[in-house]
Amino acid sequence: MLERLLRIDPRYFDVSRLARCTKQIKGLHVLCKPMSEVIIQLMEPEEFEGETMRYFRDVMDHITTIEEDCERHLDRCRSLIEDFHNARAVQQNDVSYILALVAAIFLPAQFLTGLYGMNFTNMPELEYHNGYYIWWAVVLFIALATMIVFKFYKKWL
Template structure:
């Protein structure tokens, strides 16, 4: 991050009133605002072929329910009526429908006999890596289908999965079925955690470098902004660890033994991510301490300069006070060179004091 951009960011993050971090009730899905548009994509595939369809109407999804091939339906941009319709068509439990439409829901996993539901957050940085964004992702695994729901069509963590699915030279996704596709989608979300944390780590390092510089003007509001980003990382990644652990411990027949081995690998990654969050937490504490220490050091430097100036002016004040007394008999009172002599003494004594201070290393 170059200096100009950094200081523009520092100027941008001025102290201001913000909403509390917990400002929504996740059980109240009435807070969900329908998206302006929904993008519905369907992948129909088997070991030998992959077909992709763009649908205009959510009602067209039901015809893929009875196919013999594997189905992945991805909905980008949530509308209440569309979610209700597709959940009804695929016999998804009402509680899962409420979780999909919830706002600020905690990452979780629900295991049913006929399907598995997992809710996670996708983390990504916006333009110029300034603001950390999160998006709620809901994933449902059925016997021969996967349903995914994304809040916004602008950000997508699944592009790599789509490319792998379309690549007929590497048929791993096609051969292992929907459970392996489910693993690949979760793995793509977890991989983005590391990208976001790497960017956040760079921001902490850059902030430390600017703090230790002599003329740094980093504000405490920017450090508090980084703390909020860290809290967002922590609240997204820590519950995700529990959600993925629940999938690993399940005995649902929807997952093959091969896929379960891959899911354990995701769990190892999420554990590593939680350790990185703890490291960044310590780094933020050190950053705050460093900022306070630098502020105290600057204040001490200012106080030292003020004390030196006061000491240097003290002799002049004393001499001026003595010769300003209203006594009739004062040395050099009527002397022609008395004034020049007193001024010379006022200058020589501070110069001698500067020499003594310098020799003793006081400044």
């Protein structure tokens, strides 16, 4: 279920839930080790025979199976955590990419605003009657030209 949720939308993936599962599996794995040691010690002196020894072997097999299952599930949890981090990195890269494109498109407008906002007295283009509209036309033209370059030449959009 967690794998499916991670594939659908990593933003809603509950890493704390996965951490709790990992903690519980580790706890179970830690509990199995002393149990297997006790069973091995009980089997060593061979005081028990027949049905009891078969029972100990059966218990040992079950404990070994549980330990192997715990290791397998821990590996899967580690893999899911790694997949989650990779998915988040991809999302962050996508957001950074979009922010960089938006900044690149609006950078010329900021430059022109800074240039014409310096309050110099001998800038003849500031005295034009339609200077405001010309400024907007130039800014829009540069923004559209930037977007066209990104879309068709660079294949970034």
